[in-house]
Amino acid sequence: MISKNIPDIDYLYPGHVACPGCGAAIAMKFALKVLGEKTVVVIPACCWGVISGAYPQTSLKVPILHATFATAGATASGVRASLDMQGDSETTVMAWAGDGGTFDIGFQSLSGAVERNENFIYVCYDNEAYMNTGVQRSSSTPYGTQTTTTPGRSWKKTHKKNIVEALAAHRIPYAATANIAFPEDMNRKFTRAKDMKQGVRFIHVFAACPTGWNIPSEMSVKISRLAVQSNVFPLYEVIDGTAYTLNFTGGKPVKDYMKVQGRFKHLTDDDLEDIQGMVDRDFALLQTKVQSTSVSSPTQETASRRSGGVKPV
């Protein structure tokens, strides 16, 4: 179902080579609907390096510059500098990286770009493991997950890195989470990021991966929605690293989200209870930040007014 608030125009060609139900393909479709044709997309090594098409094809109607795995932040900086030197301030630069290229190998480059206050949008489409290479764990892989490098009883025993908090600590002008099951919310966040026209704007998009998560492809959007509804992946925004806005408060139990996924099927009821506790504590901490920063923040009011309440599709 496409809401009437989402632009009709598409910049993603049919026939791209993403897996059926790929959250990363859906995310790109929505992102470009907002950013439009005056956009240069920078893609380091990741699933999208393949989805974008093999030579001599392309799956996007906007230019794509592929970059080495660790360099999305630096590459986008160079594109922006080059456009600026040619007097082009209109074109939007968007770095588009997976969780490996953002949380792990590309983190230094991203951190440097944010610290320099470069002018581009950085999107991490997060499928919570190295999916393109065959489902190896990343630092974005959540506690409890089985991957090909955390197999059997060696399932991941450490927490997912909180990338938005790490960037908030940089005092990044805008950081937001988004989810393919909440297109209107995503649309608003991309619009806001585009309109800011300065600083690095970071959007962390939850992108389900049927192949890596061992879920049916038709469940991709539904499971992504459950991640928000169970507070596993809260939708929120942070302005200047300090002013927090929460866009959705869920109430479903975490097990509703986890039990439908093959990557968590080994977890016992006790494990799920532990994870419920972790999610509750993380969400409570987020709520504390929202309560302590939202009152005095005019930007936050604008955000709430514009959001008009978030509804999943």
Add this chain to the structure above:
Amino acid sequence: MKQVMEGSHAASEAVRLAKVQVISAYPITPQTHIVEALAEYCENGTMDARFLCVESEHSALAAVISASTMGVRTFTATSSHGLALMHELLHWASGARLPIVMAEVNRALGPGWNIWADQTDSLAQRDTGWIQFYCEDGQEVFDTTLHAFRLAEWVNLPVMVIQDAFFLSHTLEPVDIPDQKQVDQFLPPFSSGVKLDTEKPCNMGQLTPPSIYMEMRQHIQMAMEQVSSCYSEVEKEFSALFDRQYGPVEPVACEDAEVILVVSGTIAGTCRSVISDLRSKGEKPGMLKIKMFRPFPADFVRRAVRAAKKVAVIDRNISFGAGGIFCQEVKSALYNMDPHPPVFGYIAGLGGRDVTPDSLEAIYWKTKKGDLLKGESTWVETQEVELKN
């Protein structure tokens, strides 16, 4: 106008006059003076350029790669560990056929930490598809940096302009710096043939199957094979304006030489005086300075040493398990020439150790009197080190 300056500033003056538009670099001794001067020029308006102070050399080259792809003239500078960290991007820059120019200050790699002259850093990057020039003095650094932009933009390959740490980078010498108008005559504004553009969207650097990847690599080799003749044209034009010419190699007194010393970088300056001293004593030494290392000017080397009785290659670098790197290339160039003189390899001056006139004279005598070496190379002036189990 002649000015007294360091080799570092000879590089930055050329970059200023080349009207580079995007510079990105990360500081490393002994490259810092180059980029400090450029940061100053960007700040005070002497240059209309963007200077990106990134958080690593890896990011520095990534940023100039993308800036160049978008259609502006770019520059970076590094040394030693910084160049090693760039390794992945060095391949990317040439694979993307980008005319990036880099100043590289030859410095040793650790451990132990050593900031002094040693060519192993840049020679270890010989297979990355970059054109490499080794310079002898400040004037050559300045001139070659200007050549580099013309050449890079002609053949669509990146160029490294290399100078020795401290012996050149921090040594004050007179350098003739022309005015902007003269440089503009030699180097027109950058116009990129292929660039990424929202008006004509395309996919650059994407997944490339075996059916076409190999041809792309062949094209890089074909471009490399054109470098020698293109460089000769570039030098001809430069010489018409500035009356200075270098060539990919420079033979000195090679015509009747019995022993030819093959050198590069600042050792060439020392070698010139050794050759003239030995000549005044009735000896017949020659010198072959190799300036262009990639593409390797094999034809020029063959022509220069054809008549010599012996060739001694002095390497301020080492490929462990093989020997000196210039020596390997010279041997390889001579292999199919029949007959060819025997080649003696000498490893000298690693990690900034002085290579003095006495060192070079000793090499000359050892080569003249000696038989072909048993090993691949002779280590010059090393101390006896006791090996303990």
